[in-house]
Amino acid sequence: MTRLLRMPGLAASDTSGVLAEWLVAEEASFADADALATVETDKALVDIEAEGGGVVLKTLVRPGSQVDVGAPIAVLADPGEQVADLDALLRELGVAGPDHQATDPVVPQRRDVPDTDPGSGSPVPEPGPVTTPTPTPDETPAPAPATSNGRVFASPLARRLARDAGIPIEEITGTGPRGRVLRRNVEAAVAARAASPAPSPPAAGSPEAAGGFHDEPHSRMRRLTAERLVASKREAPHFYLRATVRVERLLALRADLNETLDGVVKVSVNDLVVKAVAAAHQRVPELNVTWTDAAVRRWAEADIALAVATDRGLVTPVVRDVGGHTISSLAAAVRDLAERARAGRLRQGELEGGSITVTNLGMYGVEEFAAIINPPHAAILAVGAVREEPVVADGAIVPGSVMTLTLSVDHRPVDGVVAARWLAALTGLLERPVGLLA
Structure with a gap:
């Protein structure tokens, strides 16, 4: 029978989470315990595992969306089950499609190298609204970095190469699945930087020339980490x-x-x-x-x-x-x-x-x-x-x-x-x- 897959509460205090990516496409089948989607938590990416086999009839949330715990994120069906009128089924279930709920895809934000203090957590940039156009079947979308809550999807090798080259991974356009940054993308960025002329020095009197500063907004993770560590030192x-x-x-x-x-x-x-x-x-x-x-x-x-x-x-x-x-x-x-x-x-x-x-x-x-x-x-x-x-x-x-x-x-x-x-x-x-x- 058809059923709704809902956003799980991954910790007792969670009220929402970020759906990082779908691992099973629409109309694709899955087996018991298969990973259906990945949700980004404060410390890691966590896979949502299937409870029994079935088929993903419809995804209701786009990757990168902040979703309330308990909100429906997909419609599932049993193996081999046929649905004659999907639109009617969605109306019956009380969901209208990918934008049925108020979930805001999040804006990629630049972030510096994370602090490695023993008591620090791992930074996750702050969510914010962004417009995500949906291409028609005849369009081929231009590659773009895949992001979830400001995090760029990239292979571990690509991240290491980018870090060694001193290039922020957020500045590299990925050509892998869903815009994932691959090794060849990093190598192309390194080659492009080597071929580009040296940047002009900052104008006299500018904040950069005077040794100015850059404010990076607190990410959700950095704010939560700060609260937890302050609470630890205050309460313990x-x-x-x-x-x-x-x-x-x-x-x-x-x-x-x-x-x-x-x-x-x-x-x-x-x-x-x-x-x-x-x-x-x-x-x-x-x-x-x-x-x-x-x-x-x-x-x-x-x-x-x-x-x-x-x-x-x-x-x-x-x-x-x-x-x-x-x-x-x-x-x-x-x-x-x-x-x-x-x-x-x-x-x-x-x-x-x-x-x-x-x-x-x-x-x-x-x-x-x-x-x-x-x-x-x-x-x-x-x-x-x-x-x-x-x-x-x-x-x-x-x-x-x-x-x-x-x-x-x-x-x-x-x-x-x-x-x-x-x-x-x-x-x-x-x-x-x-x-x-x-």
Whole structure:
């Protein structure tokens, strides 16, 4: 039977979302659990999956439209079902076509390179009205960048090439499906820039010549991120604990594991840290908690969020039941989440849950830093770079490999002594990592 596909509420506080693109065309069939459309949330692109097989009879919302939660976005039918009069069916269902509801396609906006502060979110430009002409069947629309809520669709390779060339991806015209920016589009833009004459210097007295400024309107994501982080610092009384860990044995274990696995999966230092965090949760479960207005919620499993840098900013996918993973399966799970995070293909459920986040800036040479807690978590662990330093062992100064950890803790559900016990357990596991194999 025919039925309406409605805009899902991807989080409890959502009142609307942006339909990024349709993945199944009109009159095309789909199977159970197939992705029908992609919706842009504050942290990722989330696919709407089909509940049973069928056919997309009619899409009711154009890509790039802001849609209220619960509003109809498409008309679906069962496999093989025939509809003699689609217009009559639309009237019967109370929808008139692509513009049946007040959904405003959004305007592409220029944005600079996203901030990569450990506590920051990923920017999504602010919605606004735009006119989208519908070509007749005999017209061939000119290629244009495909956008959703200001985000330009582009392949990961195209984004990297554009970033390396210093060309904003928003300035490149895409020729892929729905205007997607491809590698050849970036290469053409690079060639065109190389062939163009150098720009004239700014006129004397202009704001540019005087070192002026450019105001970039707050995006929906940047505004939400600011509100969440301000609320975190205002509502969650942070306190910080710091420890410096000797990691010679940890590095040796990593080398042995990678030699044993022989390329099946590559284990990183961060994978071992995440595994150690789960083991520390088992030893000091009082930190595996979150604060609610009514109670301290204690979690049975160690679900751990990871800060992953993407073209859109930082996202924090959650690895479920880290304690139940072997180190090799954990490394594979972390790699899978990171790759899908960078491609914008995380599911909403993978961005929710957990009681602690692990954020690592060691690959940038950062020795230590303190991060803002990601609500509603009770803590965030900031991991610095492994560095060679002289250390004291048995009264003698010897060379050593050390790493600094900074734990930010919400003092509402966790007392200082609990956090100190947890950090001591984590430090012991990293300095004697054979316990991670148990």
